[in-house]
Amino acid sequence: MNRVRLHALDSRPDGDEWIVGRRATGRFVALPEVGKQALDLLGQGLPPDEVGERLRARTGDDVDVPDFVEALLGLGFVAEVDGRVIDQEPPPRPALARIRPRHVRWLLSPAVPAAVVLLIAVTLLTRPPVPLDHRTLLWSSHGSAVLALGAAVGWSLLLLHECAHLLTARATGVAGRMRLGTRLQFLVMQTDISGIELAPRRHRLTAYLAGIATNLTVACLAALAAGVTTGTPRRVLAAVALLALLPLPFQLLVFIRTDLYFVLQDLTRCRDLFGDGAAYTKYRARRLLRRRGRRTDDRDPSLELPTHERRAVRVYSVVLVVGTTLCLAFFAAVTLPADLTLFARAVVESGTGRSVWDRLDGIAVVVTLGGLHALWLRTWWRGRGLRG
Known part of the structure; x- marks a missing residue:
């Protein structure tokens, strides 16, 4: 690999790191200072070997620039390698695309x-x-x-x-x-x-x-x-x-x-408060299972985070557990029984109502309530497919 051409990238400083990404695709990544320097040198058209030599002269460390370029390829940041255009899926069409x-x-x-x-x-x-x-x-x-x-x-x-x-x-x-x-x-x-x-x-x-x-x-x-x-x-x-x-x-x-x-x-200057909070919650749950006799060898994922993020993630994990538990409990105790009761009554009314209006009312409730729950299920299933 002699030359790489990058897509138009934007960046901003964030503490000791840089946030770099493509606005067109919404993909971004946090890079250390040496990563930002490597990106700038590649953007100038220098070959990876020369980029590595310059970084070694600046920092005294050996930087594996070819591996770095491979990571950039995976992020969709590279447009061409040695004059060969990289095949990539086009960015999703934005909503209200005519508005600039x-x-x-x-x-x-x-x-x-x-x-x-x-x-x-x-x-x-x-x-x-x-x-x-x-x-x-x-x-x-x-x-x-x-x-x-x-x-x-x-x-x-x-x-x-x-x-x-x-x-x-x-x-x-x-x-x-x-x-x-x-x-x-x-x-x-x-x-x-x-x-x-x-x-x-x-x-x-x-x-x-x-x-x-x-x-x-x-x-x-x-x-x-x-x-x-x-x-x-x-x-x-x-x-x-x-x-x-x-x-x-x-x-x-x-x-x-x-x-x-x-x-x-x-x-709170967190990269992924929800994701890190969920990971920490799962870790604590596995620790609890280990105390009950199930063996796990997990390491606390929050230890890999900066100190300020670690504190925020641990506090948020409590909010995550308590809030989710209360929300689902309310759904199980109130919302779901009410919906099932209303749906069951509507099914009966739609078939045995005393008048045409009673039957039409029952049919309207069945269609509306059933349609909403079917839409939720379809949306949830598609979301699982996208995450998978």
């Missing part, structure tokens, strides 16, 4: 979060008529109208929330993709903004918090509008404001990698 970074770069302006904070302050000071209780959601005596508004606003807000992540990341040059996913028993829409790790911290945090900021903005605007209207429009706008606020407590469930999880991971 220049179109949405204004989202990274400090004026945007300042405007959101100002809007929240104005809303709190004016105290609009939006009682935070169930009666606000029951704005109409017609249940179908209440459900229709809830579904329309809920799905619209979900799309706006994810588009906020996508477009803010796009402003930094990250492609971004949206898809359905599962988090424990929850069916969620998630936005993959892998590659945002190459952006400055302020831009990363802006992308992570963009969804929450969108919900708060919609809630404030609807609440302020409710304050200057009367009758049905006021009740509808108040319901919209509360519907925009309802998803926010879900973000506190950091053990299922919500938006605030990524903020926490960034602030």
